[in-house]
Amino acid sequence: MVPNLLFWDVDTQVDFMDPEGKLYVPGAEKIIANIQRLTSFAAEHDIPIVASVDAHLETDPEFREYPPHCLAGTPGQHKVAGTMLSDRYVIPNRRVDLPADLGPYRQLIIEKQATDVFTNPNIKDLLRRLGRDREIILYGVVTEICVDQAACGLSQRGYRVDLVRDAVRHIDAAKSSATIAEVEHHGGCLLTTEEVLAGALAIVA
Numbered sequence: 001m002v003p004n005l006l007f008w009d010v011d012t013q014v015d016f017m018d019p020e021g022k023l024y025v026p027g028a029e030k031i032i033a034n035i036q037r038l039t040s041f042a043a044e045h046d047i048p049i050v051a052s053v054d055a056h057l058e059t060d061p062e063f064r065e066y067p068p069h070c071l072a073g074t075p076g077q078h079k080v081a082g083t084m085l086s087d088r089y090v091i092p093n094r095r096v097d098l099p100a101d102l103g104p105y106r107q108l109i110i111e112k113q114a115t116d117v118f119t120n121p122n123i124k125d126l127l128r129r130l131g132r133d134r135e136i137i138l139y140g141v142v143t144e145i146c147v148d149q150a151a152c153g154l155s156q157r158g159y160r161v162d163l164v165r166d167a168v169r170h171i172d173a174a175k176s177s178a179t180i181a182e183v184e185h186h187g188g189c190l191l192t193t194e195e196v197l198a199g200a201l202a203i204v205a
């Protein structure tokens with residue numbers, strides 16, 4: 001059976017991706033073009049995108065470990081240009097009732113105040129609503145932190161997770177290699193953006 005694809009975009013926000021950002025991930029600006037291509041492709045081919053975003057408050061415990069970044073409502077918290085769709089629905093980090101019909105929303109943006117997206121209590125409901133038969137195409141930053149936690153959480157819940165290796169960026173190369181090994185250990189593929197678009201084209205054709 002041909003899998004239904006779901007693209008999963010991790011924290012592609014100005015404070016991480018822009019060299020002027022508050023917690024800039026070195027080299028992250030080099031993957032923006034690929035993330036824009038993945039975003040456009042999903043929109044053109046009706047592939048939903050789940051996108052996590054940090055939406056921090058000044059008092060968040062995470063700031064004991066990292067410098068302040070992605071404060072809610074600041075320019076640095078915005079997703080970088082070309083990674084947002086107009087038909088989007090933002091899911092705050094508190095229990096909410098999701099819309100009865102998610103169909104009109106092509107991008108589901110999940111807010112969080114910690115590195116792990118599964119701290120948002122609505123994820124379980126969202127995944128159930130998107131359907132279990134999804135193959136997840138994962139990309140964003142930082143490979144060995146938030147991408148890793150998304151990959152682990154999704155694998156643990158039984159999803160096949162493929163990683164787009166030219167649309168992720170790391171801080172620590174050795175730790176990011178461990179993330180990649182873990183994705184492969186769970187049966188996922190390491191793909192290029194080009195391969196995702198070519199493969200997805202075959203699937204949606």
Ligand SMILES: [Zn+2]
Binds near residue numbers: 056069113114115
């Ligand atoms: Zn954060």
